[in-house]
Amino acid sequence: DADVTQTPRNRITKTGKRIMLECSQTKGHDRMYWYRQDPGLGLRLIYYSFDVKDINKGEISDGYSVSRQAQAKFSLSLESAIPNQTALYFCATSHTGQGFNEQFFGPGTRLTVL
Amino acid sequence: QQQVKQSPQSLIVQKGGISIINCAYENTAFDYFPWYQQFPGKGPALLIAIRPDVSEKKEGRFTISFNKSAKQFSLHIMDSQPGDSATYFCAARGYSGAGSYQLTFGKGTKLSVIP
Numbered sequence: 254d255a256d257v258t259q260t261p262r263n264r265i266t267k268t269g270k271r272i273m274l275e276c277s278q279t280k281g282h283d284r285m286y287w288y289r290q291d292p293g294l295g296l297r298l299i300y301y302s303f304d305v306k307d308i309n310k311g312e313i314s315d316g317y318s319v320s321r322q323a324q325a326k327f328s329l330s331l332e333s334a335i336p337n338q339t340a341l342y343f344c345a346t347s348h349t350g351q352g353f354n355e356q357f358f359g360p361g362t363r364l365t366v367l
Numbered sequence: 368q369q370q371v372k373q374s375p376q377s378l379i380v381q382k383g384g385i386s387i388i389n390c391a392y393e394n395t396a397f398d399y400f401p402w403y404q405q406f407p408g409k410g411p412a413l414l415i416a417i418r419p420d421v422s423e424k425k426e427g428r429f430t431i432s433f434n435k436s437a438k439q440f441s442l443h444i445m446d447s448q449p450g451d452s453a454t455y456f457c458a459a460r461g462y463s464g465a466g467s468y469q470l471t472f473g474k475g476t477k478l479s480v481i482p
Contacts, residue, residue, distance in 0.1 A: 257410070293376065293474055293475075294474055295373075295456060295472040295473055295474040295475050296411070296456065296470075296472040297472070298469060298470070301467075301469070303467060309463075309467065311469070343410050343411070345410075353399040353401065353416050353418075353460065355401075355413045355416075356413070356470065357412075358410030358411050358412065359410050360408070360409060360410050361408075361409075361410055
């Protein structure tokens, strides 16, 4: 079941190009996140959004921007891609509530910047 | 900067053995400590989580041990199976203001269980 969907799954692009990665979810969650995964560095938070009108920077937001088009859609843009943005990108969702709210991850987008 | 330090980076265990992955943190304000499991080509998925007022939590073959005074927690996988081969991430949840929380992840441990 594809509760959190990411498109494209793989993308190869060139330095300087504008790239958009898209995330959609059918879980009805209000919170959405974008992470970047690099080998040996774990997962690092790029941006997160708690509702359509809320956008927050994460640990490594420089060089990235996001748009929350609807509760179910959250896109990540690289305005001018550079080689060190080559990485695996994950979208995640969670709901607002008491206690620990599990984050559900999409299948990832592998981005290569040449 | 908040950090969660995870070790080892990679681990090879024989089938039936015990796999142990360790994490340490500095920020005493962290309030949840989850472990995520990631198979190749997939996104991470929550495996088990613990609060700092609990010293141990067990779910099947997976156990989190938590030492609040040492600011350390670990994942134990009993009777490890080849199907457990995956990358494991520890994480810690911290408050980032305005009612929001963020997860800080360790760098991951690649576990290989050999027959």
